[in-house]
Amino acid sequence: MSETNVEANDSRTPAIRVMMMPRDTNAHGTIFGGVLLSYVDQAGAIEARKLGCARVVTVAMDSVEFKHPVFVGDVLSFYAEVIKVGRTSARIRVSVEAERFEPPCEHEPVTTADLVYVAIDEHRKAIPFAECRIRDAAEAAKKRK
């Protein structure tokens, strides 16, 4: 698959899809990197939560690369995948693809980032995934009673 023209009937499910608005622009009229990072962080957190712990926080955001500019009207898909699971932390890779606003509305990879999330307990201390899955399940069962 070439970098542009990523298949429109892609079967992957993005963690988030969002259309960029004029409020999201920087001084150059393209989309502000901080806006993209905010969505990147959300997408990563959504994926990290699938590991079974409700409370996760971002401890690191590494190797962010803005490969191509993003424009108002582009529809961005944020794909997230687990790269590595440790004791209390998980590394998630987020790949962002733009469906361009201007015809022919090509799909193009625009940003990638690796992030690390840590599962935390109610006191905001790191907790092993194995332990917090049990705790969360017990908490949910208690609430159902």
Ligand SMILES: CC(C)(COP(=O)(O)OP(=O)(O)OC[C@H]1O[C@@H](n2cnc3c(N)ncnc32)[C@H](O)[C@@H]1OP(=O)(O)O)[C@@H](O)C(=O)NCCC(=O)NCCS
């Ligand atoms: C996340 C936090 C609870 C971790 O506390 P800590 O005392 O550093 O915990 P630890 O040293 O035991 O590290 C926990 C895990 O994170 C990993 N980690 C810590 N710092 C890291 C870094 N800079 N890069 C990658 N991994 C890191 C550790 O390797 C460990 O992973 P493992 O258990 O899978 O081996 C604490 O740093 C914190 O609260 N940070 C603020 C989080 C936040 O507010 N984020 C923004 C909003 S979501």
